[in-house]
Amino acid sequence: MRTRGNPLGWGALLITTALLVAGCGGASDDAQDEDPAEPAGTKDAEVAESLSLTFTPEDEATGVVPAEPMTVEAEHGSLTEVSLVGTHGSVVDGAMNDDETAWTTAEPLGFGKTYVFEVSGVGADGETVEETSRFTTATPQRRASVRMNVPDGATVGVGMPISFQFDTAITDREAVEDAISITSTPETDGAFRWFNDSWVVWRPEDYWEPGTKVDVDAEIYGKDLGGGVFGSRDRSASMTIGDKVIARVDGSSHEMTVSVDGDTTRTIPVSLGKPSSPTPNGIYTVMSEHYDYTMDSSTYGVPSDAPDGYEITVSHATRMSYSGIFYHAAPWSVGDQGNRNVSHGCINMSTRNAEWMMNSSKPGDLIEVVNAGDSELEPTDGWSVWQMSWEEWTSGDQGA
Template identity: 40%
Template structure:
């Protein structure tokens, strides 16, 4: 008998092992390391507008605090996450300790500190101006206007912007624009949403701005009120006033006559005054000349630094809605002006259309008179703004 042996091979089949390899142990978590890299330990003459820089590995979270003569001061990360900004200006000529703390995955904290001394109080300073009043309710077009008091050197403007903080709740995209060498504005891409809280801090106290220093920090918090807009049409000689898109009133107006035309453009209400003295001599026209005047005008809303207002003009009621007779202002009846004055908020958008001239950049808060992409061009040599001549603003 012949026995045949047949060996069958499975094409790609391998016998299963009866053993399963044990998983490799997880690597231990990377240790956390922290350091304060700036200001360096023992540093002196440190700016009171300092930024704290740290090196942290092994975790993405950390906290920074300072301790000094006034007690602990919290620090918040700069929006670019490259540094930490103290929540308050530091004192001059004082010792501080900056401490960074981080906790690793093992729950163990790591800390590092740097002790330094701030600069002596500088001799050449300027007070920063801010157009917002703390607690105010503003219109949806309100820009943040910062006047540094003196011209800022070109190579210091980026450092200045790092110290100007605008936070909105709910958050809205915005950007900065230099209207002159000493004046920077901030506006959102789109008008502020009603109910938004805006918190502004100018952290410039002790900041070197090119041979002179900011005198002190400033801050304010405001709330955005109803969406109110004023639209003036020179063609119809009418102003349309809306709130949240609904028309509240249509008002007959008289604008600037051909020799002193009103400015077209996208403006905002800058200032409210129940009465003001309008004097033609402030812009070179003698009071006793044929075109001169000096009179008290009521229910005034300022639109430009050049002196264009919305106001009551009982002397031109017969012309309102028909023809232009003013020196450049928007005239309306006392009844309509009183109603509008009590309704209006600083920062309400005002659009004037169809006149012979366009408003000059910086003649008022002309932030909305350019597209947002152009607005964000904050290079070292911005076009000087007409706001520099505001000290002797003409009133028309």
């Protein structure tokens, strides 16, 4: 017998099913809005972190370069107190940054010494952290000092090069150049050139402009210059570029023509080196000036009592080269001055003219010698850097 279904029963079933489906759908939407495993309102809350300190150099470091900055940096908090103390209790100066998250030394350290950081700070979690860190600076195999030719505070000529002479061989030339700062107003382009492993010179591309202010800083102390050599002391000097003074000396006319900023101011009769000892042709730079200076041939290998030797004191002498070339007072050759070349290589002139030249010139002024013979001035003989073109000066072929 067939039984007929109840329409109300099917309807109730459909309604119940719809409610169940609707209930499942509602539960799914609620699950996307809120993770039942994480209480509402805590998902985006930041967790406060403890202070982390970073020391430079790291703890127990050795061979540390004393000129480098020593630092301590704070992460997730700030510094409250920092001290850096040396072996014998000396406290190192330092400075904190504005937000008190970093401290840096403000002075170089000593060689071969142990230093200890003592640091305290507070983290984002409110907890205080205290740490210590120690390191030892390098002990040089050798310390290098440097001499500069710049007369501090002086007014110099437009040809003035800047010479740095070290007392030991340098293997890391780049470290030396990085340690030297040459700034000028107006700004002037220039470059270094090494003539050997202990002598480097900086010069502009062209002659300096009169009125230029120049500051030179050789900050070599504590710097690693290679091969176990460290700089022993900083050097600094300032100079001002004066008038453009050029003395042009012609060996065939036996005259020196002096110009200041392009205007001729004096023509001087001179006598240059005789054929057996000619004055080298080239562009010289005034190096130094001397009163009552003794000229002695033995200083360049000729005994003063030899047939061509000499030892004589002159009232006014201006050095032009390392090899002993001067322009100077020579009252004994006044009759030859303006007529013939009779000297041992120097430029002879009367005492009056030598005095005038000394009063009118300064280190860095230029002397151009022409028609004096077959000899040519070497760029390494004195400050004779203008014997080289800019292309030669900046070439990679530099002194060993």
